[in-house]
Amino acid sequence: MEKIKRTAIVDLLKSSDYGKNVCVKGWVRTKRGNKNVIFIAVNDGSTIKNIQIVADATKFDENLLKQITTGSSVCIFGVLVESQGSGQTVEIHASTIEIYGTADETYPLQKKGHSMEFLREIAHLRPRTNTFGAVFRIRHNMAFAIHKFFHERGFFYFHTPIITASDCEGAGQMFQVTTLDLKNIKKSANGEVDFSEDFYGKPANLTVSGQLEGELAATALGLIYTFGPIFRAENSNTLRHLSELWMIEPEMAFYEIDDNMQLAEDFIKYCIRWALDNCSDDIKFLCDMFDKELIDRLNFVIANDFVRLKYSEGIKILEDAVANGHKFEFPVYWGTDLAAEHERFLVEQYFKNPVILTDYPKEIKSFYMKQNDDGKTVRAMDVLFPKIGEIIGGSQREENLEKLKKRAAEMNVPDKDIWWYMDTRRYGTVPHSGFGLGFDRLILFVTGMANIRDVIPFPRTPKNAEF
Ligand code: AMO
Numbered sequence: 001m002e003k004i005k006r007t008a009i010v011d012l013l014k015s016s017d018y019g020k021n022v023c024v025k026g027w028v029r030t031k032r033g034n035k036n037v038i039f040i041a042v043n044d045g046s047t048i049k050n051i052q053i054v055a056d057a058t059k060f061d062e063n064l065l066k067q068i069t070t071g072s073s074v075c076i077f078g079v080l081v082e083s084q085g086s087g088q089t090v091e092i093h094a095s096t097i098e099i100y101g102t103a104d105e106t107y108p109l110q111k112k113g114h115s116m117e118f119l120r121e122i123a124h125l126r127p128r129t130n131t132f133g134a135v136f137r138i139r140h141n142m143a144f145a146i147h148k149f150f151h152e153r154g155f156f157y158f159h160t161p162i163i164t165a166s167d168c169e170g171a172g173q174m175f176q177v178t179t180l181d182l183k184n185i186k187k188s189a190n191g192e193v194d195f196s197e198d199f200y201g202k203p204a205n206l207t208v209s210g211q212l213e214g215e216l217a218a219t220a221l222g223l224i225y226t227f228g229p230i231f232r233a234e235n236s237n238t239l240r241h242l243s244e245l246w247m248i249e250p251e252m253a254f255y256e257i258d259d260n261m262q263l264a265e266d267f268i269k270y271c272i273r274w275a276l277d278n279c280s281d282d283i284k285f286l287c288d289m290f291d292k293e294l295i296d297r298l299n300f301v302i303a304n305d306f307v308r309l310k311y312s313e314g315i316k317i318l319e320d321a322v323a324n325g326h327k328f329e330f331p332v333y334w335g336t337d338l339a340a341e342h343e344r345f346l347v348e349q350y351f352k353n354p355v356i357l358t359d360y361p362k363e364i365k366s367f368y369m370k371q372n373d374d375g376k377t378v379r380a381m382d383v384l385f386p387k388i389g390e391i392i393g394g395s396q397r398e399e400n401l402e403k404l405k406k407r408a409a410e411m412n413v414p415d416k417d418i419w420w421y422m423d424t425r426r427y428g429t430v431p432h433s434g435f436g437l438g439f440d441r442l443i444l445f446v447t448g449m450a451n452i453r454d455v456i457p458f459p460r461t462p463k464n465a466e467f
Helices: 062-067 116-121 130-152 211-221 257-278 280-289 294-303 311-323 340-351 401-410 415-426 439-447
Strands: 021-033 037-043 051-056 073-082 090-101 204-206 223-231 244-253 307-310 355-361 377-385 389-396 432-438
Touching (some): 021 090, 037 073, 051 073, 062 090, 130 223, 130 280, 130 439, 211 223, 211 244, 211 415, 211 432, 244 257, 244 439, 257 280, 257 294, 257 377, 257 389, 280 439, 307 340, 311 340, 311 355, 340 355, 389 439
Parallel strands (some): 051 090, 307 355
Antiparallel strands (some): 021 037, 021 073, 037 051, 073 090, 244 432, 355 377, 377 389, 389 432
8 A cells, every 4th residue: 555645734734635544743742532532632843733633442452542642752544534523623533553752751741831931941842832832933934034025125145154253343242262272271471362372363252243244245235134143142131132142134235224214114014914924823822822912912013103213302202201200220311321111111101112213322332333413323223112122223334434443443443353344435335224133032022922031942041051
């Protein structure tokens, strides 16, 4: 007999080929029944839904049936049948059952309703839960939507390096990469480490951003984006910070700040629309389980224009709130870097809408941002989101070589580290802009999860690099 190939459960559940012989492979979620009939719920990860297997208990070996426990893996052949029970349209009446691997009572995912903290301790197994299956399927779909969005608009995916010898982005502390023997470091007479012996012959780090190299590409290919892991060694133990995160950084020649803002808004809305259209089962599950307002919030963001506001106007609103008795933990004044509580006040209480805040004081932003004529502010833009705070940071770039050099010197960025970056301004400089979207924060928003550690398979945070 010709061997029947396995069909994914997502496809079986859509099928109406009643009477067809099919094969399903997956992991047992639950088993119930009596001495005559057994019902087994099997999941193979292709969808949040299980398929129900119905087995005539009298036709199978008792020992085999005993081994079908939660967590065990099975290969089942049977006939696809229209289901009589509620909750599913089809089921499989089993003819043969093979056990690939058993799972005994020590399998940690026996009961329903584990805490998120407990599941983080077993991050190697948590993808087998409904919640994490949903989150990681959505994560995949978001990555796909991102490539699709940029590809459709003529952007090129450009690979920027993960190891870098320059430390000029100033976005956060860096992880050093070295092959030096840490137990036996050679030092010069003045106590400095001799990096000539190190792998690259000089200090090297994991990158905090692909932007600077992205600008090299944009000033050649026009429209590019990067999408990869970046690393920040800040000691931030919050619900929104990772030390290893994924970032998307588009960079566009001939774009000014308004074009940059429009792209950022279109981009986020496209991704959210994609999630609603293509991950509806998973989003509905997360909405029902964790965050009843999730779907409404996603639809709201798509339907409404983001507010565009200058930093100075934002400060004014916050100062007025303080004058009217609103209490913030951190002080509000022109020149301060906004804290999450300030950003969330603007977004969640004042405008009740995503906000793009622009034209920040130059002192709190990077050297490469385009300087405004007022001499005080730069053409920066941060996109602030409900529940998340800052989801995007970006700017129009300073394209004038002399102005850029002056600002780099003021901010102590050594010329020897960025001579290659300066060449973009030296030869055929153009107005250009870009931004960085935190992929994990986007997933946080789209899934409605509360903690960024629960939207990346294996989170890296201070004192935590298990698995
Ligand atoms: P920035 O430093 O603002 O921009 O970062 C861009 C976005 O990345 C996300 N993000 C983080 N997410 C989780 N954990 C972290 N530790 C973390 N740090 C940043 C946020 C943030 O908005 N190259 C510039 C942008 C530019 O001007 O193009 C950059 O790196 O969502």
